[in-house]
Amino acid sequence: MMHTRKIRLMMASAALLTLTGPAFALDGADLMKKLEAATSSNGTTLTFDKAEVSGDTVTASGVQIKLAGQPGDALKIGDITFEGVEETEGGGYYAETVSFPDVNVVQDEGSLAVKDILVSGLSIPANPAGGTLDDILLYESASTGPITVSAKGKEVFSLESSEANLARQENDAGFDFDATAAGLKADLSQIEDPKTKEAIEKLGLTKLDGAVTMKGSWEVESGNVALEEYAFDFKNVGRLNLAVDISGYTLAFMKSLQEAMKSAEANPNKEEANQAMGLAMMGLMQQLTFNSAEIRFDDASITKKALDYAGSQQGVTGDQLAQSLKGLVPLMMAQLNVPELQNQVSSAVNTYLDGPKSLTISAAPEKPVPFPMIMGAAMGAPNTIPSVLGVKVTAND
Template sequence: MMHTRKIRLMMASAALLTLTGPAFALDGADLMKKLDAATNANGTSITYDKAEVDGDKVTVTGVKLKVASQPGDAVDLNIGDLTFEGVEETEGGGYYAETVSFPDVNVSQDEGAISVKDILLSGLTIPANATGGTINDIILYESASTGPIAVSSKGKEVFSLESTEANLARQENDAGFDFDATASGIKADLSSVEDAKTKEAIEKLGLTTIDGALTMKGSWEVESGNVALEEYALDFKNVGRLNFALDISGYTLAFVKSMQEAMKAAEANPNKEEANQAMGLAMMGLMQQLTFNSAEIRFDDASITKKALDYAGSQQGVTGEQMAQSLKGLVPIMMAQLNVPELQNQVSAAVNAYLDGPKSLTISAAPEKPVPFPMIMGAAMGAPNTIPSVLGVKVTAND
């Protein structure tokens, strides 16, 4: 009797292991199928040779991307091998990977070459159903980064980056996302410019080599579709900092889905001209759903203005100060043609203050109430001189 019970227990244990085993085994082919479906929504398709699983690691070889650059046209990218680590299947059939490592990029064509090192994605979430309409049906990552990026021409490095990083964080209760990005150690060598006049200007302005960084920060609220781009700035030594900010509403998941469908329809149309026209009309229609809240462009000078005035003046046979005085007289004449008296006075006062002591120049648009895009488009077509008042445009200097 005891012997029989032991046999039954062993059989039951074996059956249990047989049933539970596949639940812990990852399916590399299914992961790539769902990754392809998720990226396909943005006009990208993925092919590969094979996907091998080793515990929670998935190695995919021969990965190729086909990216739609415009309707009827696509770019093929040979990625190589991808390594997904810390992979687990999520509830509902999606996947999460702690990291995704890419091979270094080294591409040469004609006399140019580009290299990108240490490409890494962290916290990648692949949805089970990319056709759904919730935040959980979007492909997401927690961070993306690269090491050095270099571009060369005729054997000489003309552009480089030390590193890039982008971060995406879910807000509480999945209300939306906060995002930020940086590109540090941006360097460009303009000494190889061949046009004599352009080369002279570059040298006089002290722009033979430029060194700076790019920063970006913002948020997206899913339900209202509010996109608040607080900062998108380029900051270069001995030049200045140019920052762009924008706040709009209506960029919802439904809006994104409609835009993706319009892109797919255009991509499927073999007639490129017809596809571009259809895409343009679709975008015009979608723009009707957006609302303008505010925008701002600001430049903080770091000595480039005086250099530019001195150079422009030298071309006219005058000093930089004389050139500044000439511009002060020219601006009101140019603004008068736009028939916007209030804005004309603002611009003239701001330009005068800036040229007298260059510190900052700001153009902002902050209407009292959000303005639907159709109203802006109507004003642009019917009465363009009313746009500054519709958007609450202001121009200030050195504030």
């Protein structure tokens, strides 16, 4: 009797495991196919040979990527390893980490090398054609180690590391994002054109050393994209920062843009495709609203060097050239027929040239301005754009 019960219990357990087993088993091929579908929305073609599963790890081999609009063969990636993989509700996938092999591409007389490529918190949607945040290919962070570019056997560009982060806001209201490219170095000494080479040497730009940073947010419902910082900061040159705030970049807008790009890429007649893309972009721009923008440059000695060099080409000193520019700017601005802006620009240029610190051009209208209104002003009365957008120019503030 006891023996019979044990047999029945074992059979029931085996049956249960048989029924429940497939529900917990990962399908590596399905993961890759859904990743391929998600990347194709941006015009990227992803292929792979096979995907093997071991526990919660999926290893895809023979991975190749071809970017839309890029000529030449597909980029051979090799093996990609997804770790901590689990299937999400609805049929999508989540991977704790995704690691890539180092990239080492050699073409003609140049080469590109990228090390330590890693993506964390990758969410692969089940249906990339859907209209929610869960239908977008997302990551929590992406990073690389050193990146180097060489030409004719000499390193011309390098980057110590790069990192990008994406964080969901509460109640899926949107995202906060930031990115950093640190230890950026460029060697311009290999430029062969004599005049360009001379200018680079006089300006002290033979070796560039700096960083690129980005920070902002995206609100899904209103489509508000607030790029607070997109800065290029180089030693002995200066810091150039762009900030912009627009609304209307919703999920629907993004999907329409992706469809337009895919249609243009699929059209073998490139001239016709470009025309269609232009018309599509004109239509999409109608949905956007301008809130504000700012371009700011903080000088780190490049202005004086530029004045000295430009002046030497004209047989004058840098200070003499600066005085000439002070008189020339009002004459140039007068042609635009914008008296208020003319005074601002003239005053800002004078202040900046007397002691270069910072120069800022900002646009902050009292109320958000629809893009169609801006385009209408540009075509009908371009001199009204500064007042429509609330443009201001300041220096050393």
